[in-house]
Amino acid sequence: MRRKSRRGTSARVTRRRSSPRALAALAAASTLLVVAGPALADSSAWVSINGGVAIEAQPAVEATTATSADQAATDGETIVRSQLQFDVGVGTTPAAPIIVGGLFRISPTLGEYTDFALLVRGATEGFQKGPFGIAIDLGAYARADDQASVGFVGDAVLGGPLGLQLTLGGRIGSEEEKGAFALFGVDLLRMTLYRESLIDWWPNPSRPDQDVAEVAATSF
Numbered sequence: 001m002r003r004k005s006r007r008g009t010s011a012r013v014t015r016r017r018s019s020p021r022a023l024a025a026l027a028a029a030s031t032l033l034v035v036a037g038p039a040l041a042d043s044s045a046w047v048s049i050n051g052g053v054a055i056e057a058q059p060a061v062e063a064t065t066a067t068s069a070d071q072a073a074t075d076g077e078t079i080v081r082s083q084l085q086f087d088v089g090v091g092t093t094p095a096a097p098i099i100v101g102g103l104f105r106i107s108p109t110l111g112e113y114t115d116f117a118l119l120v121r122g123a124t125e126g127f128q129k130g131p132f133g134i135a136i137d138l139g140a141y142a143r144a145d146d147q148a149s150v151g152f153v154g155d156a157v158l159g160g161p162l163g164l165q166l167t168l169g170g171r172i173g174s175e176e177e178k179g180a181f182a183l184f185g186v187d188l189l190r191m192t193l194y195r196e197s198l199i200d201w202w203p204n205p206s207r208p209d210q211d212v213a214e215v216a217a218t219s220f
Contacts, residue, residue, distance in 0.1 A: 042208075044091035044099050044128050044194070046121075050167055050185025054083035054109055059176035082110045085167070085183050089121060094128045094194055094208050103137060107181075115171075117141035117153050127159040128190060129208070130197035134158055141171060149175040161198060163191030 058077045084107065091101020105117040119139030127133025135157040143149045151173020158166045163186045170180040195204050 044094045045189050046087055046089045046187055047189050048087045048185050048187040050085040050183040052183035054081050054181040056179035084108050097125050099123045099128055113143050113145035115141045115143050129194050131161040149173045149177045163187040
């Protein structure tokens with residue numbers, strides 16, 4: 001007899017219930033950051049929405065028989081799923097060449113589970129204000145499902161104009177969890193509050209360098 005897979009029906013029901021609460025928590029945190037937008041000009045902040053694919057290597061399930069048919073059935077498999085990712089965070093001044101901050105992340109994998117993560121971010125000035133830059137995120141995650149696995153997650157975020165970004169990353173955790181993800185999205189604050197590119201086409205009176213210029217003008 002083979003031991004039943006740990007990804008059973010009851011596990012799927014539990015996982016599906018976690019996403020609405022996760023999205024509600026993120027929405028509340030995002031609203032607070034947006035409302036406090038003017039006060040964030042002296043520091044960096046991020047509110048991003050991303051979507052793409054996640055590739056996960058499922059561990060093999062042990063079996064008590066030794067036949068070739070059973071062995072084939074218990075081998076691990078690679079599964080591709082749709083994934084969303086929502087980030088909220090704050091960091092040091094956007095005027096510095098290197099920005100350091102922290103992120104809270106919610107990553108629902110549609111129809112399956114939800115990961116919650118806390119990460120440290122290092123980003124270039126160009127990533128924050130545009131048009132191009134890069135950010136590196138490293139941290140720990142906890143998975144809200146029947147296995148309750150925990151582990152490490154890391155990614156590189158390539159930032160483009162108007163807050164657009166491409167995220168490539170991976171994770172490894174307990175319960176033999178291994179995976180990678182590729183996501184495309186937009187950071188709402190980088191697109192609006194912090195944007196210093198494409199000013200002639202889309203003016204941004206809230207950008208940090210605009211505040212510095214106004215202070216310099218009033219000092220004379």
